Amino acid sequence: MRRTLFSLLLKDRDRLGWEAFCVHFTAAGRELARETGNRRLATVGVGRTTFDKWSSGTWVGRPRSEAAQILEHMLGHTVEELFSPAPETTQISTRWPTSNLLLPAGGPAGTWEIAGRQRLDGTSAAVHLLPVNRRGEGADVHDLSQDGLRDLERFLRPARRGFLVGVEERHDDFNLYVRDAAAARRPALPGPSAAGALSIPSAYLLDDLTYGILWALTQLDDGLLADDRALDAEQHLLGTYLSLPRSAPSQMLVDLTAAGSSWMGSAFCARHIQQELTDATEVPIFWTREQSGEEAACWLFFKHKLDYLQSLERFHSPAAQTVRVFCLPEAEVACSERYERVLLLLAIALMERFGIRVRVISKPEYSDVDGVALVPGQRAVVANWVRVPGGALWAAGSTSARGELRTYATVFADSEGADVLVGEDPASRLRSLADYLSLDWGWLTSRCHGLGEYGVAGLVRPRSRLLTVEALDETLLFLGKLASHR
Numbered sequence: 001m002r003r004t005l006f007s008l009l010l011k012d013r014d015r016l017g018w019e020a021f022c023v024h025f026t027a028a029g030r031e032l033a034r035e036t037g038n039r040r041l042a043t044v045g046v047g048r049t050t051f052d053k054w055s056s057g058t059w060v061g062r063p064r065s066e067a068a069q070i071l072e073h074m075l076g077h078t079v080e081e082l083f084s085p086a087p088e089t090t091q092i093s094t095r096w097p098t099s100n101l102l103l104p105a106g107g108p109a110g111t112w113e114i115a116g117r118q119r120l121d122g123t124s125a126a127v128h129l130l131p132v133n134r135r136g137e138g139a140d141v142h143d144l145s146q147d148g149l150r151d152l153e154r155f156l157r158p159a160r161r162g163f164l165v166g167v168e169e170r171h172d173d174f175n176l177y178v179r180d181a182a183a184a185r186r187p188a189l190p191g192p193s194a195a196g197a198l199s200i201p202s203a204y205l206l207d208d209l210t211y212g213i214l215w216a217l218t219q220l221d222d223g224l225l226a227d228d229r230a231l232d233a234e235q236h237l238l239g240t241y242l243s244l245p246r247s248a249p250s251q252m253l254v255d256l257t258a259a260g261s262s263w264m265g266s267a268f269c270a271r272h273i274q275q276e277l278t279d280a281t282e283v284p285i286f287w288t289r290e291q292s293g294e295e296a297a298c299w300l301f302f303k304h305k306l307d308y309l310q311s312l313e314r315f316h317s318p319a320a321q322t323v324r325v326f327c328l329p330e331a332e333v334a335c336s337e338r339y340e341r342v343l344l345l346l347a348i349a350l351m352e353r354f355g356i357r358v359r360v361i362s363k364p365e366y367s368d369v370d371g372v373a374l375v376p377g378q379r380a381v382v383a384n385w386v387r388v389p390g391g392a393l394w395a396a397g398s399t400s401a402r403g404e405l406r407t408y409a410t411v412f413a414d415s416e417g418a419d420v421l422v423g424e425d426p427a428s429r430l431r432s433l434a435d436y437l438s439l440d441w442g443w444l445t446s447r448c449h450g451l452g453e454y455g456v457a458g459l460v461r462p463r464s465r466l467l468t469v470e471a472l473d474e475t476l477l478f479l480g481k482l483a484s485h486r
Contacts, residue, residue: 006082007057009075009094018051028074029066041066059083092176096211096339101127108148109155112163116219117340119294121258123222125161128152130198132166132177138199139166139177152198156185161218161463166200176206178214183458203450204459210451212339213472214460216297223259224464231260231466238268242275246397248390263466265385265394266298270308272396273373276381283315285412286324289371289386291332293340296347300475303468309354316355323357325415329364333437341437342444346475348433352426353478359419360433366411370395374408427482442483449480 010021025046033042044066046054053059061083063071068079075082092099098117103110112127130152132139144152155162162181167174177200184198204210224231234254241247251261277284290296299305315322326348333341348358373381384395399405420436421429434441451459456469456476 004057004059004083004085005077006071006075007055009077009082010055018046018048021051021055022046024074025070029070032070032073038066041070044070054083092206096215096337098122098215098337099211103127103129108151114215114218116258117294117337118292119258119262120216120219121223123161123219125163125218126155126158126181127163127165128155128181129165129167132168132200134168134175134202137202139168139175139202141166141198141200156181161222163214163460164200165206177202177204178206178210178459179204180457180459180461182461201454201458203447203454207447208339208342209444209447210459212293212342213300213456215339216294216343217301217456217460217462217467217469220259220262220297220301221462221464221467223257224263224466227256227260227263228464230254230256231264234264237264238271241268241396242271248388248392248395251391251393253393261393262298262385263302265388266302267304268394269371269383269385269396270304273381273383274308274311276379276398277312277373277375280315280375280378282375282378283320283322284373284375284381285322287369287372287374287408287412287415288324288326289369289384290326290344290347291328291367292336293343293347295386296344299347299350300343300472301462301467301469303466306468306471309351309356309471313354321355321357323359323412324351325359325361325412327364327366327369328360328362328436329367330362331364338439341439345430345433345437345439345444346472346479349426349430349479350471350475352430353475358421358429358433359415360421360436361415361418362420362436363418366415369411370408372408374405374412376409377405380405380408430479430482445479445483448476449483452476452480 022045025044029044030042033039046067053061054063062068062079063083071082072078092101092112098115100113100115101110102113108129110127111124113122113124115122128151130141131143133142160181164179164181164184166177166179168177179200237249237253241249254260254264256264290299312322328344336344348360351358370382371384371386373383375381378400380399382395382397382399385393388395420432422432423429431441434444452473452475455473462469
């Protein structure tokens with residue numbers, strides 16, 4: 001039997017304990033009493049035994065009178081809905097508030113709405129739910145009628161963004177598995193005599209790793225596709241501004257989505273740094289402004305980011321190692337979703353895989369330090385495209401002024417003494433980063449190993465020519481090999 005919607009909402013809103021629940025229940029009762037004029041609502045309480053019965057997840061009764069009114073006001077659902085088995089789609093919207101599945105008339109096909117947070121605009125995709133059974137490394141589709149097979153064929157035919165979501169029923173819960181519809185089109189569709197031939201790899205279990213990847217990639221991909229003509233037409237801007245000593249063009253110069261603006265700013269800054277470091281004779285050190293998974297996801301998917309990191313490998317040698325510093329204040333980490341923290345760790349792991357020594361500092365006063373590549377004693381190359389003041393696409397320049405070089409050098413020296421990453425090797429540093437981000441290292445490395453073996457494209461495939469999952473696939477395998485470092 002599936003758990004009730006009430007029990008899932010308690011888990012999602014961190015109100016599993018009786019004491020925490022009572023605080024919110026009492027506050028909701030007082031608020032409702034003021035709104036309705038019914039003073040009795042302000043005095044209603046919930047005993048521990050009653051709460052345990054409600055939150056068991058399988059209780060078949062219904063609260064009554066004032067208690068029912070308060071619960072409906074507090075949780076936004078009727079008592080009938082709260083204490084009935086939760087629909088399969090509820091798990092997505094309750095666990096990941098940036099998602100919502102819309103299934104008209106309760107059918108298997110509908111729309112998956114995905115919302116951005118600070119930097120992304122959101123998007124939507126077609127979705128089709130299928131019953132599956134887990135067998136070994138796959139979740140196999142089962143119990144499809146001939147009508148169900150025809151519905152599936154009709155769903156897969158259009159050349160659009162779509163996902164198959166396998167629903168695996170368990171004793172009192174369910175698992176969800178996701179597969180890109182484009183990947184499902186390639187093998188032959190199951191016929192009436194082979195209903196189990198369509199399978200979703202168990203590595204595509206929907207959790208904070210796979211959801212974070214899907215959430216970021218679909219928004220970046222759809223945004224860039226919407227801007228494809230505009231980005232192609234505005235390529236000359238990059239070359240024009242590269243010839244200037246300083247530049248900070250307004251976003252109002254071009255009409256782009258958030259993804260398109262991020263791509264253009266990032267692409268310019270990468271070319272600007274590469275150009276300014278052409279004749280560098282010392283190993284540069286870098287300061288990176290990304291503080292959330294939403295910002296850092298660009299490192300994982302923008303094709304030019306991979307090319308940029310590969311171009312900097314010329315500075316690596318047995319005697320030298322480039323350093324890249326992130327400022328991740330505790331307050332920013334605390335308010336971010338778990339799947340975003342996973343994206344952040346993946347982006348930093350990508351750099352460690354390239355031989356870059358990453359440092360992380362938690363001091364919030366360093367949040368506004370420029371994105372900069374410092375060649376000690378020679379030049380500071382400023383390249384900001386994240387959180388640029390004044391609504392600019394980027395803010396870039398270069399300086400050799402001794403005062404400014406000393407200022408940047410001091411900031412980098414401070415970061416060395418305040419590094420929260422502990423260890424002399426990537427495994428140790430990434431393990432300490434997982435601790436700082438409150439991520440389970442064993443779970444993460446095990447999941448990365450499984451997903452890396454299958455590849456991300458089967459889960460969600462980029463369609464824009466400006467994106468790639470090559471870097472992410474290699475990073476997942478890199479982290480998977482560190483699974484023994486616990």
